[in-house]
Amino acid sequence: MKKAFLIRLTEEEFDRVTALANATALSREAFVREILRGATVTEKPPAEYGEMVRELRRIGSNVNQLLVKARALGFVESSKLEETLVLLRRMDDAFTKAFAGR
Numbered sequence: 001m002k003k004a005f006l007i008r009l010t011e012e013e014f015d016r017v018t019a020l021a022n023a024t025a026l027s028r029e030a031f032v033r034e035i036l037r038g039a040t041v042t043e044k045p046p047a048e049y050g051e052m053v054r055e056l057r058r059i060g061s062n063v064n065q066l067l068v069k070a071r072a073l074g075f076v077e078s079s080k081l082e083e084t085l086v087l088l089r090r091m092d093d094a095f096t097k098a099f100a101g102r
Helices: 011-022 028-037 049-073 078-100
Strands: none
Touching (some): 011 028, 049 078
16 A cells, blocks of 8 residues: 655755656656665666667677687687677676666
């Protein structure tokens, strides 16, 4: 059962809560509930976020294909491609944690 209570804020407090909530993908009420639960609330991702992640994953896929081909052909420098793939995966994880890890 949900319960409600009235809380009085100064205009500055209200404006601050509103501004903080507006920077997230949450309503003001949901924002306050998340904060009370002790959750880490992050700002909503930039509009370009989805396209950046898709492009990053496309690049990772291409590097992976190059790595498979380099291994098949016996290239010694496949280690550089492996390093690049690891870095791309780290970037993908960082993007996910920064913007999608709510």
